[in-house]
Amino acid sequence: MGSHRRPKQPSRARVTVLTATAAAAVALTSQAAHADPKPTKSEVKAKVDKLYHEAEVATEKANGAKEQQDKLKKQADALQDKVARGQDELNTLRGQLGSLATAQYRSGGLDPSVQLLLSSDPDSFLDQASALDQLSAKQADSLEKIQAKQRALAQQRKEAQGKLTALAEVRETLNENKKKSQGKLAAAQKLLNTLTAAERAKMAEDDRRAANRxxxxxxxxxxxxxxxxxxxxxxxxxxxxxxxxxxxxxxxxxxxxxxxxxxxxxxxxxxxxxxxxxxxxxxxxxxxxxxxxxxxxxxxxxxxxxxxxxxxxxxxxxxxxxxxxxxxxxxxxxxxxxxxxxxxxxxxxxxxxxxxxxx
CATH class of the missing domain: 3.90.1720.10 (endopeptidase domain like (from Nostoc punctiforme))
Structure with missing residues (x-):
């Protein structure tokens, strides 16, 4: 007696897999049908030329920033050297003032009239007093020089700091334009890579022929x-x-x-x-x-x-x-x-x- 078993129904999991596979196939087919066509060699060349132009603009801006950077660095270095020399001069003036102050202190703190009365040699005392007056004049002159040097140093430091700040900004601009140029060139290379080896070779040959004399x-x-x-x-x-x-x-x-x-x-x-x-x-x-x-x-x-x-x-x-x-x-x-x-x-x-x- 023959068997009359009913055909086994596919499991729900298997139906789900088959359905998903079919849907994916339809989606891929639809995507392929609507995908953008591969650009032609002439289209690639036009886009690459545009990217090269944009890269060249960024490169020229980078060149300008580099030129400005070099100029600012020279100016900042010169100002810093000037500040260092000025500081040395100021230290020398302060040393001279210190020597004068020490000499004045050692001359004694007594009232001049009392020193005259107690002096065993009034003429000698009067000579010393005259020297003390000259010493005070030198001290005043040294103070004026120190004040002038301090003002000059403050201005030079301010100028140097301004140059260094500008230099930092220019360096940032330089790096930004370098990155922009590199990005454009990378995009151009990516486009060139969409061409076949034969197409790229033909474009390269055109350039070689253009360069030949x-x-x-x-x-x-x-x-x-x-x-x-x-x-x-x-x-x-x-x-x-x-x-x-x-x-x-x-x-x-x-x-x-x-x-x-x-x-x-x-x-x-x-x-x-x-x-x-x-x-x-x-x-x-x-x-x-x-x-x-x-x-x-x-x-x-x-x-x-x-x-x-x-x-x-x-x-x-x-x-x-x-x-x-x-x-x-x-x-x-x-x-x-x-x-x-x-x-x-x-x-x-x-x-x-x-x-x-x-x-």
Missing amino acids: AAGERAGAGNKTSSSSSSSGEQVDLGNEVPASALGAAALQAAHTQVGKPYGRMGTGPSSYDCSGLTQWAYAQAGAQITRTTFTQINQGTRIARSQLKPGDLVFFSNTSHVGLYAGNNTVLHAPYPGTYVRYESMNTIGAYQTAVRI
Whole structure:
């Protein structure tokens, strides 16, 4: 006789697990359907370029804070040295006053008329009294000097403390902008990591091609016709424009010798550069000291129109966050951004032109 047992029903726990699994699968499928598509290489590049720009702004602010920090530290150190020397002088004056007071005390405390009556040698006593009057005058002079020195020291200490307070604030600003720049660069790297190895290699190759110099490039800055790689790898004619001054020509020639050196955040050479670090270094080699940041370099020299550009002039882009040296024929020599090298590049591919300055 065959068995007619009823099929075993699944346990409540098993039903719950199956239901949860099915729900999770549906949720994952729904999420996958609505997930943001992976950004294209061009979208990644645009976002990375924006982050590099923001990092460069923060870097220039950090450069300014670093320059200010160095200046304040020198001033604070000088004031502290001055205070230390002043304290030594004050201690010397106090010692002199102490000697005078001791001499006065030892002269005796008797009334002068009584001392005269008791003196066996009145003439000698009168000579001593005269010396005592002179001693008192010296004492008064010493007191005046001490008071003046104390006032001067108090003022110098106040100035030194003000410099030290400002120095602490500037250091905080410097660290904040360093962190901000590092954060932007880290975000850019994270975006780059979303690309495949082949896509990243292609972008790197584009940068390498942009940094390479073509055969037969000029031997000097602004005095020969030559060509150079643009940001897209195409050749850009540097023309035959004449620098406005020997200073500009020398600065451009100095920067020319650094082509191929890597971009370095807050770099001032000679191993790496950021944009304003390169321009400052180039002009220093030419014998002119200019300030450290784009925000201050733009206020040096003479403002000129774009149509007046000559080789060696400073050209500013993107709300003063970037600077390069004009090289001729709408081309600049500059340190672009992290991962690139000092190179010639068409002004059309760098960013929004702002203004130009002739040092």
